Each structure stands twice: as C-alpha cells, then as structure tokens.
Amino acid sequence: MINTQVSKRADSKPTARIWRIGQPGFWLLFVLEGLLIAGMLVFALYLLVPARAPLAQTADYATVRAAIQARLSGAVDDPPVEVAPGISARTSNVGGFTLNGYTYYYYREGQPGFDPLSRGAITRDQVELVSREQIGREAIVIYRMPSKERATN
Secondary structure: OOOOOOOHHHOOOOOOOOOOOOHHHHHHHHHHHHHHHHHHHHHHHHHHOOOOOOHHHOOHHHHHHHHHHHHHHOOOOOOEEEEEOOEEEEHHHHHOEEEOOEEEEEEEOOOOOOOHHHHOOOOHHHOEEEEEEEEOOEEEEEEEEEOOOOOOO
C-alpha cells in the first residue's frame, strides 16, 4: 500500500493580486476630491447668495436710512392715518415713500406693522430687502419695491 499525501495548497486557487495605487495616484484622487468639495461649496454659495446686489452698496442707502429715522423721530411731518377702527399708523409706514423709482417700506421687528408685507398684501419674494437697522432701541427692517411711477429701462 502506498500512502501519498497531497498538499492542500495544490487544490487552492491562486490568490488575487492586490492592486495598490502609488503616490501619483493618491495625489490625483486627493485633487479630484478637493475639486468635488470646492464645486459643492460654489453650488451652495450660488443658492444662498441673493440674485440682486443689496442696496447697502449704493449711494441711496444713507438717504433711505436718514428719511426713515426722521419719520420715526418726528423730525418730518408724518401724520397718522387710521388703518382700522381705533388703530392708527404713520402714513409712511402704510404707504411708504418714493425715492429714485422705488417705494421704500419699513416695519418694526417684533411688532405688528401696517406696511404691505406685514399686512400680507405682498409676499417676501416680491420685495427686495434693503437692510435691518438698529435705529434707537428698535430693530427696523427696510425693504423696497419698484414704484408704479417708475420708468422702464
């Protein structure tokens, strides 16, 4: 009787080769990942940045702020108008005021207002937010809309 032993390695399959990237491949993947992350950041900024430049960068900003401040302090005659039985508001708060082809409105943050946005006559996407100002002890939000009398370009 012949007793032969067969190695278990003879029946096993050859092992798969392990593919490894070298240093140039690593840096190529690193750069591609960086470009992907930068692209996502640019896309997110595109979605978050407003389509129009804010008014704070124009020369009208100081004029608008001074006009609203004068109306709130009483330096400019801004008679009250009755908006509901027993409730009155400043004329400029209800009807706004026109400057350079735009009608500017404002409201006191955290208080009921009578401007078109606070009344629900218009929506936020119909207005252009100008700024949020601290005038005295109150936070005032200023926004604008194209005036009806504005000439088309």
